[in-house]
Every structure is written in structure tokens, then in C-alpha cells.
Amino acid sequence: MKINTLGYLGFESPNHKEWESFGPEIFGLGLNDPGADGTVYLRMDDRHHRIALHPGSEDKLAYIGWELHDKNAFRGAIAELEAKNYPYELGSPEECAERAVTGFVRVRDPHDYVHELFYAAEFTAGSFLPGKPHHGFVAGADGVGHVVMVVPEWGDDMESFVTDILGMELFAGYLTPTPDGGVFGPQFFRCNPRSHVLGYVTIPGLKGVQHIAIEGNSLDDVGKAYDLVQEREMEITMTLGRHMMDTLVSFYMRSPTGFDIEFGAGGVVLDTEHFVQTKPSSAEVWGHKFVAQGWAPTVKPVAPPA
Numbered sequence: 001m002k003i004n005t006l007g008y009l010g011f012e013s014p015n016h017k018e019w020e021s022f023g024p025e026i027f028g029l030g031l032n033d034p035g036a037d038g039t040v041y042l043r044m045d046d047r048h049h050r051i052a053l054h055p056g057s058e059d060k061l062a063y064i065g066w067e068l069h070d071k072n073a074f075r076g077a078i079a080e081l082e083a084k085n086y087p088y089e090l091g092s093p094e095e096c097a098e099r100a101v102t103g104f105v106r107v108r109d110p111h112d113y114v115h116e117l118f119y120a121a122e123f124t125a126g127s128f129l130p131g132k133p134h135h136g137f138v139a140g141a142d143g144v145g146h147v148v149m150v151v152p153e154w155g156d157d158m159e160s161f162v163t164d165i166l167g168m169e170l171f172a173g174y175l176t177p178t179p180d181g182g183v184f185g186p187q188f189f190r191c192n193p194r195s196h197v198l199g200y201v202t203i204p205g206l207k208g209v210q211h212i213a214i215e216g217n218s219l220d221d222v223g224k225a226y227d228l229v230q231e232r233e234m235e236i237t238m239t240l241g242r243h244m245m246d247t248l249v250s251f252y253m254r255s256p257t258g259f260d261i262e263f264g265a266g267g268v269v270l271d272t273e274h275f276v277q278t279k280p281s282s283a284e285v286w287g288h289k290f291v292a293q294g295w296a297p298t299v300k301p302v303a304p305p306a
């Protein structure tokens with residue numbers, strides 16, 4: 001299937017209410033009216049929302065919304081899942097209303113992360129108001145940014161899910177063998193002019209959402225957010241720097257829900273016709289010093305296989 005972009009992200013968290021101030025004040029995200037259950041809806045553009053924080057007893061990624069071109073693409077995706085005998089569930093009318101989309105189908109990857117393939121999201125022209133003076137976000141048809149999860153192992157089943165079911169391609173990957181015959185390291189996948197929309201980091205024994213990334217139109221908004229986070233003595237997990245892979249100048253900080261948020265500007269826009277795969281000689285051009293006190297709390301130990 002052909003996924004256009006990362007359209008929305010949903011999380012559950014006991015601290016969901018904190019995002020009502022965290023999102024707008026730190027990053028300039030907009031706020032929509034809360035859901036009936038108190039769900040916080042954060043906006044990056046005229047879409048109803050891009051990031052949903054649902055109330056829940058545990059901090060976790062609830063779902064990843066992948067945007068399809070239109071209804072025909074949606075029907076085609078379902079036909080493909082049927083043909084490949086891959087289990088799926090249709091989103092209920094209530095769930096579609098909650099996500100503000102016309103339809104979606106839910107699939108689970110081999111590590112049980114929920115992926116939703118949707119089409120026709122609701123928007124209101126001219127309605128986006130940033131949470132503070134701001135130059136806006138890279139969103140629209142380019143979507144949210146990217147999401148990165150930790151998985152305890154990487155096998156053919158995961159490879160097949162990402163490349164065959166989701167139809168994405170590897171942009172860059174750094175899998176290295178482990179002494180017990182497994183692998184370790186990050187892999188980043190793309191489906192549009194962004195260098196990557198999805199990442200899986202293989203770390204034996206650990207699992208959970210590691211970070212999400214959002215991109216602003218102006219580096220000044222990133223710099224001002226970086227200043228503010230330091231003034232407020234909030235937890236920075238990676239200092240300001242520029243990745244070599246995607247050229248983004250960004251910093252990482254811990255969110256109220258435990259995973260990290262990368263906020264940056266200047267991400268590469270690929271010429272999808274002509275670019276070729278290349279191999280960065282190092283992860284960073286400058287900066288991005290890892291200063292976190294350990295892994296994001298959403299990344300947790302998993303029971304070893306029996």
C-alpha cells in the first residue's frame with residue numbers, strides 16, 4: 001500500500017492534562033476543545049488535531065495514524081490486507097469521530113504497536129492558532145513528523161510488516177549484530193519527501209515509545225523553546241544539534257508522558273524521484289549531546305522469551 005504520511009498520534013497518560021500547558025507554552029502547539037473524556041487535542045495546522053492525549057492509567061503510545069490518499073486508497077489497503085491475510089479491524093464510527101477522520105482500519109505490528117490507516121481527516125480552514133507567537137509547523141500534507149519506538153528484537157516479521165504491509169522503505173539503518181545472534185540499533189523508514197516518518201530502535205530486552213518529532217517553520221522558534229526549557233529547568237535529553245541523516249537542527253526533551261519530544265527546524269525535503277540512499281558517516285554534524293538520565297520511562301523491560 002502507499003501511505004502518504006504520519007497523520008496523527010494518540011497516547012494514553014495519567015498526566016494528559018499537563019499537555020494543555022506544555023504543548024502550547026513550550027512548542028507553540030495549538031489546542032482544540034477537549035474530548036468528552038478529557039482527551040487533550042493538540043494542533044499543528046487546520047486539522048482538528050495532530051496529537052491526542054487520552055486519559056489512562058499508564059503512559060503509553062496508543063496508536064499511530066497513517067494517512068492514505070483517499071477512499072480508493074483506503075479500499076485498496078483493506079483489499080491488500082485481505083489478500084495478504086493480515087489481521088485488521090475497522091475503526092468504529094465512535095472511534096472515527098474521536099480521531100476526526102472519515103474511516104480507518106487498525107493493524108498491529110508484530111510487537112503489538114497499533115497502526116491505523118485512515119483517510120479524509122477533518123479540517124477547518126483558517127482555524128489554526130498557535131499556542132504562542134510562532135511561525136507555524138511543517139505539517140499539512142507532510143504530516144506530523146516522525147515517531148520512534150523501541151523493540152526488543154528485529155526479525156523477518158517486522159521487516160515484512162514495515163516494507164510489505166506499510167509499504168515503506170529504509171532510509172537509513174544501523175543494525176549491528178549482538179553476540180547472541182540478534183541485532184541492535186536504529187532503523188528509519190520513509191514514505192514521502194521527509195527523510196523518515198517511522199523509526200524502530202532494536203534494543204534486546206526493552207520496548208516502548210522512545211520519541212516523537214515535530215518540525216517548526218522557523219529555527220528561531222526552536223531556539224526560543226530551547227531557551228524556555230532551560231529557564232524552566234525542564235529535562236533536556238539531547239542538547240541542540242544537527243543530525244547528519246535528516247539535516248534537522250533540534251533538541252530533545254522529556255514530555256509529561258515520559259517519552260521524548262524532538263523539536264527542530266530545517267529537515268531535509270527529498271526529491272523523491274532522484275534521491276539515492278546514502279550513509280551518514282556519523283549521527284550528528286554538531287551538538288546533540290546525550291544528557292538524559294537513562295531511557296525514556298515509556299521504554300520498559302520486557303520479559304525474556306521463554
Ligand SMILES: [Fe+2]
Pocket residue numbers: 146148211212213262
Ligand atoms: Fe528523531
